Amino acid sequence: SQQGEEDPQALSIQEGENATMNCSYKTSINNLQWYRQNSGRGLVHLILIRSNEREKHSGRLRVTLDTSKKSSSLLITASRAADTASYFCATKHEGGGNKLTFGTGTQLKVEL
């Protein structure tokens, strides 16, 4: 299976703290994406990083990619209670067409 692994599985922090989630994958990619899923809802795209990029920012989000280690991290700075959700990395693999393979997800809880 090409499914990625994410860690931690669950993370609980206080509002205002930073949250870091990690993702590892197995085979070469074209790009890696992060999605958020609120409870009972569909997934929402957050950010995409291409295989030739090392770091990308979007608002309070920072994504890094290390293709030599086949890993990525998502940092959410100054977290808010509204950031409480599950976060998934998804990879588009070389030769894999247009399909995304999703990781196992990290459940983030931000407490007031």
Next chain:
Amino acid sequence: DAGVIQSPRHEVTEMGQEVTLRCKPISGHDYLFWYRQTMMRGLELLIYFNNNVPIDDSGMPEDRFSAKMPNASFSTLKIQPSEPRDSAVYFCASSLQQGTYTFGSGTRLTVV
């Protein structure tokens, strides 16, 4: 745009019955994906279409599952006969060319 629309939102059916899930992608999107989400297996790609043509159905679990896309604005996923192990949340997503995915809100299927 109303986004990706799935129906029904919830479905409870008895084992052995036929179940049909429906999806309306975003207008103009040329890719459509069906995913299944369970606690045990996470998000699994079942099948995806490009311009209404099935491209990869390797994730369809068995012959009881079938999917169609008769036109650019409608797709169905059918399970016949349904079994309790089919209980899951089924998501439809669409994308424009090889861009990021937009997910629907999902159909929660319970087979008793």
